[in-house]
Amino acid sequence: MTAAAEVTAVSAAVPHPYRVVSRRVDTYDTVTLELAHDTGPLPAFAPGQFAMLTAYGIGEVPISLSAVADTADNRARRLIHTLRAVGAVTRALHATGPGGVIGVRGPFGTTWDVPSAAGSDVVLVAGGIGLAPLRPVLHAVLADRARYGRVALLVGARTPADLLYPDELRRWAAEAIQVEVVVDRPTDGWTGHVGVVTTLIPLARFDPARTVAFVCGPEVMMRFTAQALRTQGVPAPAIRVSLERNMRCGVGWCGHCQLGPMLVCRDGPVVDFARAEPLLRIREL
Amino acid sequence: MTGEVAARVASHPFTAGLAAEHLRTLCEAAAPLSYPPGKRIFAEGGAADRFWLLERGSVALDLRVPGRGDQVIETLVAGTVLGWSWMNPPYRWQFGAVAREHTDTVAFDAASVRRRCDTDPAFGYAILQLFTPVITGRLQATRLRLLDLYATAGQAGRP
Numbered sequence: 001m002t003a004a005a006e007v008t009a010v011s012a013a014v015p016h017p018y019r020v021v022s023r024r025v026d027t028y029d030t031v032t033l034e035l036a037h038d039t040g041p042l043p044a045f046a047p048g049q050f051a052m053l054t055a056y057g058i059g060e061v062p063i064s065l066s067a068v069a070d071t072a073d074n075r076a077r078r079l080i081h082t083l084r085a086v087g088a089v090t091r092a093l094h095a096t097g098p099g100g101v102i103g104v105r106g107p108f109g110t111t112w113d114v115p116s117a118a119g120s121d122v123v124l125v126a127g128g129i130g131l132a133p134l135r136p137v138l139h140a141v142l143a144d145r146a147r148y149g150r151v152a153l154l155v156g157a158r159t160p161a162d163l164l165y166p167d168e169l170r171r172w173a174a175e176a177i178q179v180e181v182v183v184d185r186p187t188d189g190w191t192g193h194v195g196v197v198t199t200l201i202p203l204a205r206f207d208p209a210r211t212v213a214f215v216c217g218p219e220v221m222m223r224f225t226a227q228a229l230r231t232q233g234v235p236a237p238a239i240r241v242s243l244e245r246n247m248r249c250g251v252g253w254c255g256h257c258q259l260g261p262m263l264v265c266r267d268g269p270v271v272d273f274a275r276a277e278p279l280l281r282i283r284e285l
Numbered sequence: 286m287t288g289e290v291a292a293r294v295a296s297h298p299f300t301a302g303l304a305a306e307h308l309r310t311l312c313e314a315a316a317p318l319s320y321p322p323g324k325r326i327f328a329e330g331g332a333a334d335r336f337w338l339l340e341r342g343s344v345a346l347d348l349r350v351p352g353r354g355d356q357v358i359e360t361l362v363a364g365t366v367l368g369w370s371w372m373n374p375p376y377r378w379q380f381g382a383v384a385r386e387h388t389d390t391v392a393f394d395a396a397s398v399r400r401r402c403d404t405d406p407a408f409g410y411a412i413l414q415l416f417t418p419v420i421t422g423r424l425q426a427t428r429l430r431l432l433d434l435y436a437t438a439g440q441a442g443r444p
Contacts, residue, residue, distance in 0.1 A: 029437070086437045128435035158435035184430050186357050191385065193360045194345065196426045202298065202364040218434040224425070 015103025041077035047136030048112035054103030055092035062247040064133035082132035108250035117212035121149040127217020152204035156197030208233030236274035314397035320384035336368035342388030371395035
């Protein structure tokens, strides 16, 4: 390893302190944190990339970017992450309020490459917390709406109470985006769709031959969604999925996130389904 | 059956791939039907005497649960088919169905379609080929929901 590479390696392994400047409660177990750097910003994150967030003294977890902030002020480069309290680290991050400090490493991984979808119809399919990594895609499309064809957002959630960003869903629906929502378990008063997210695909208005699909959610959900999109005629290379494995180092050294020939932290998380599908079929991976 | 109804049946995604002669046979049992929001289309236990191609709107499949009222199991959207209990004895609905919004359909008389299936096995096989992917698709969807994929380990009762 060269001296320059060693410096880069060490730099990528050291968390930068970021201060929580706002904490919005999204659902009973999910919050969106806006983070501002204390000692200087990390390089700019792109939609689809993830950060390793550290709860000091507890541990570190990979969390995707859920919005691109401060596009007009590159010096600020605030980070916005939506996270769900499911384990020791995420529970600690979830509980961190304004003024609290979180360690951040990144940006890591591949991007959704939103600009390459220009001129195509765009279909986004989100399952559960998977809507968070897709939100920057929608923001990018809306910021340059004329460059894209029809846009459909299909969202699946466990219950109505688990639905992320309900206000934004309403706003997106008013901004020439087709928004369809389905829940697995309706509660009293729910008047929307009930079932799995794949049942929304026939409702989406898009031309399969000129569509780019962005899919994020539990792996099984992504597999079935990709199959349903392919049945509709969307080619596998035009379906992008965000994979999740045991990301640790973030830069492809440690091998914890290996998926066949890929290291998901470096070669993913976003990959096209033509590449992902054969790997996801192998049980041992 | 009018030419307009035949055109509606032919253009529905459910009948894509159906041979022209089978489409004509199917259309002999077809009639347009619309339902206002909240209208019950059928009730659990009733005679399964029709099936419907949903053209516009959506339908909730429900089940009456004592103390909890009608619980929605699943919603069906335009472009899909409603009803398959007509295919096998005892020809009784296993669930109920309610229009969630204004819903336009083409309805088929089940007894008439069954008679045609009995007298023309090629037509019967074609109908079976139309319904089987729908049935397996809904079975797979139900299995996916049983996995409770969006739940945390605690919610799903996993260690």
